[in-house]
Amino acid sequence: MTRLPQIKFPHSRDRPVRKVARSLRWFLEAFSSQVNGISSETGLHFDIDKQKLRTVFLTWVKLFEAQKPSEPKQKIGYITFSAAMMLSELIDGNPIRIIRKPENANTDIPLYYWPEGYVYVAFCMNVRSAVLAQDLNIDVDAAPPFDDIRTWWSFRENAREDSSTAIGFFELFVGDDPKWSGPKLFSPSHAETNTDRMLERAQKHLTD
Amino acid sequence: MDKSRQAHARHAPELLVRDALRGFRYAVRRSTHLFANADQSTLPQPIGEITSRIAKKIDSVSQEAEYMSSSVIGGPxxxxxxxxxxxxxxxxxxxxxxxxxxxxxxxxxxxxxxxxxxxxxxxxxxxxxxxxxxxxxxxxxxxxxxxxxxxxxxxxxxxxxxxxxxxxxxxxxxxxxxxxxxxxxxxxxxxxxxxxxxxxxxxxxxxxxxxxxxxxxxxxxxxxxxxxxxxxxxxxxxxxxxxx
Structure with missing residues (x-):
C-alpha cells in the first residue's frame, strides 16, 4: 500500500468528516489545503478557480443526496461511491490549472504525468480515508494501481472522454473491484462485495 | 403606509428622510441616464441642450442634498x-x-x-x-x-x-x-x-x-x-x- 499525500482538514465544530464534507466552506478549504500540500512537496503550482469548485460541490451534493442508501452495510459502500462521484465531478469541472512545474519533471510518475488528476484523486481518497478512520476505525491507503503509470495513461485518456469512468478507476486506486457499466448508479450488491473485501483487507492488515 | 410601518418609522425618522432623499436622487439619476441615452438629435436645438443641462443640474442638487443629509444625520x-x-x-x-x-x-x-x-x-x-x-x-x-x-x-x-x-x-x-x-x-x-x-x-x-x-x-x-x-x-x- 502507498501512503497518500498529506492534507490538513479545516475546523469542523466537532462534526464528523462524513457530515462536514457536505459543507461548501469545509470542502473549499479542505481542497485548497490538498492543493497547497501537494504544491509545497512537489514544486507544482496550481491556480484554483473557486467558482468552478463551488459548482463542482453543488452538483456533487445533489448527486450524493439523490442516491443515499438507508441500510447500514450499504452506507459503508456509499462512502467509496460518493468519493468516486466527487472525483468524477472534479474531473468534469476541472477547477484547477497547473501554472508551474519543475523543469525536467519525470512524467513517468503519475503526479507529474497528470498533476490536476493526481490532486483530484488524492483529495477524494483522503476524504474517504478520513471518514473510514472516524466511522469504522479502519486505516486505509492507496492500492498499487495508484502508483502504476500505465493505469494513469488509461485513466486520463478515458476520463477526459467520459468523466464517469473515473468512478471505476477510483475503485481500482482504493483496491476495490471496479464497476465499469453504469458507474454513476449506486449498486448496493457491488458496494457490499467491495465492503466485505475492504473489511477483510483491514483485518489482514491488523494481523500482519 | 400601514400603521405598523408608521410605528416603526417613528423610531428612525432620520432613516426615512435619508430614504426619501436617496429615492429622489435615484429617480433623477435614472431619468438623466435615460435622457443621456436618448437620441438628442431628435430634439430641436437649443431645447435638447437646455434639457440636458437641467437634468444634470437637478442630479447635482439632489446629490448635494443627499450628502448634506448624511453629514447632518451622521450616516444613519x-x-x-x-x-x-x-x-x-x-x-x-x-x-x-x-x-x-x-x-x-x-x-x-x-x-x-x-x-x-x-x-x-x-x-x-x-x-x-x-x-x-x-x-x-x-x-x-x-x-x-x-x-x-x-x-x-x-x-x-x-x-x-x-x-x-x-x-x-x-x-x-x-x-x-x-x-x-x-x-x-x-x-x-x-x-x-x-x-x-x-x-x-x-x-x-x-x-x-x-x-x-x-x-x-x-x-x-x-x-x-x-x-x-x-x-x-x-x-x-x-x-x-x-x-x-
Missing amino acids: LKKAALPDKAFFGQDGYDPNAADRAPREAAAALYFGLSWSARQLGCDDMLLSETICLECVERLGNNALQGSASEMADMLACDIIDRRAFRLFAPAAADPQSLRFRVTVGSAYTAALWFFAPRGIAAGSEEDLLDNCCAIIRDHLDRIIQIRTGSGSTERLFEELIDIV
Missing part, C-alpha cells in the same frame, strides 16, 4: 463594510443577544443585500435603510421560539414582501425578469448568510457571503417555484443551512 447605517467577524455568533445571528444593536444588524443586512444584488447582476437597485431596520426589528420581536431555518425564512419573506428594494413590486413582476430574480436571490442570500452557523473552516465573512450567493443562485429556480406556489421555504432553508 454604517453599511459600507462587512460587520466584524465576532458580530455573528456560533449559530449565526442571534436577535436576542443583548449586545446586538438592531442598527448594526440592519447595516449588515443592507450590506449583504446590496452585495448580493451586484453579484446576481443588478448594481442599480435602490435599497431602503428603513425597511432593513424594520426587518431586523421584526426578527427580534418573533425570535424567541424560532429555529434558524424559521428565522431565515421569515427574514427572506419580509425583505421581499415589505419591499426593501424600492421602486420595484415583486408581487406584480414577471418571475423570469432579472429584477425579480435579483430581488428574491438577494433576500435569500442575505437570510442564509445571517443564519448560517459559524466556526466551520476558517474563511472570512466575505467568503461565507460568496458561498451563500453561489448556493442560492444554484437553487433560485426551486425557490421561485415554491414561492409562486405559495409554499414555505423553511424546509429548504434547513437543507441549505446544512450545506453552506
Whole structure:
C-alpha cells in the first residue's frame, strides 16, 4: 500500500468528516489545503478557480443526496461511491490549472504525468480515508494501481472522454473491484462485495 | 403606509428622510441616464441642450442634498463594510443577544443585500435603510421560539414582501425578469448568510457571503417555484443551512 499525500482538514465544530464534507466552506478549504500540500512537496503550482469548485460541490451534493442508501452495510459502500462521484465531478469541472512545474519533471510518475488528476484523486481518497478512520476505525491507503503509470495513461485518456469512468478507476486506486457499466448508479450488491473485501483487507492488515 | 410601518418609522425618522432623499436622487439619476441615452438629435436645438443641462443640474442638487443629509444625520447605517467577524455568533445571528444593536444588524443586512444584488447582476437597485431596520426589528420581536431555518425564512419573506428594494413590486413582476430574480436571490442570500452557523473552516465573512450567493443562485429556480406556489421555504432553508 502507498501512503497518500498529506492534507490538513479545516475546523469542523466537532462534526464528523462524513457530515462536514457536505459543507461548501469545509470542502473549499479542505481542497485548497490538498492543493497547497501537494504544491509545497512537489514544486507544482496550481491556480484554483473557486467558482468552478463551488459548482463542482453543488452538483456533487445533489448527486450524493439523490442516491443515499438507508441500510447500514450499504452506507459503508456509499462512502467509496460518493468519493468516486466527487472525483468524477472534479474531473468534469476541472477547477484547477497547473501554472508551474519543475523543469525536467519525470512524467513517468503519475503526479507529474497528470498533476490536476493526481490532486483530484488524492483529495477524494483522503476524504474517504478520513471518514473510514472516524466511522469504522479502519486505516486505509492507496492500492498499487495508484502508483502504476500505465493505469494513469488509461485513466486520463478515458476520463477526459467520459468523466464517469473515473468512478471505476477510483475503485481500482482504493483496491476495490471496479464497476465499469453504469458507474454513476449506486449498486448496493457491488458496494457490499467491495465492503466485505475492504473489511477483510483491514483485518489482514491488523494481523500482519 | 400601514400603521405598523408608521410605528416603526417613528423610531428612525432620520432613516426615512435619508430614504426619501436617496429615492429622489435615484429617480433623477435614472431619468438623466435615460435622457443621456436618448437620441438628442431628435430634439430641436437649443431645447435638447437646455434639457440636458437641467437634468444634470437637478442630479447635482439632489446629490448635494443627499450628502448634506448624511453629514447632518451622521450616516444613519454604517453599511459600507462587512460587520466584524465576532458580530455573528456560533449559530449565526442571534436577535436576542443583548449586545446586538438592531442598527448594526440592519447595516449588515443592507450590506449583504446590496452585495448580493451586484453579484446576481443588478448594481442599480435602490435599497431602503428603513425597511432593513424594520426587518431586523421584526426578527427580534418573533425570535424567541424560532429555529434558524424559521428565522431565515421569515427574514427572506419580509425583505421581499415589505419591499426593501424600492421602486420595484415583486408581487406584480414577471418571475423570469432579472429584477425579480435579483430581488428574491438577494433576500435569500442575505437570510442564509445571517443564519448560517459559524466556526466551520476558517474563511472570512466575505467568503461565507460568496458561498451563500453561489448556493442560492444554484437553487433560485426551486425557490421561485415554491414561492409562486405559495409554499414555505423553511424546509429548504434547513437543507441549505446544512450545506453552506
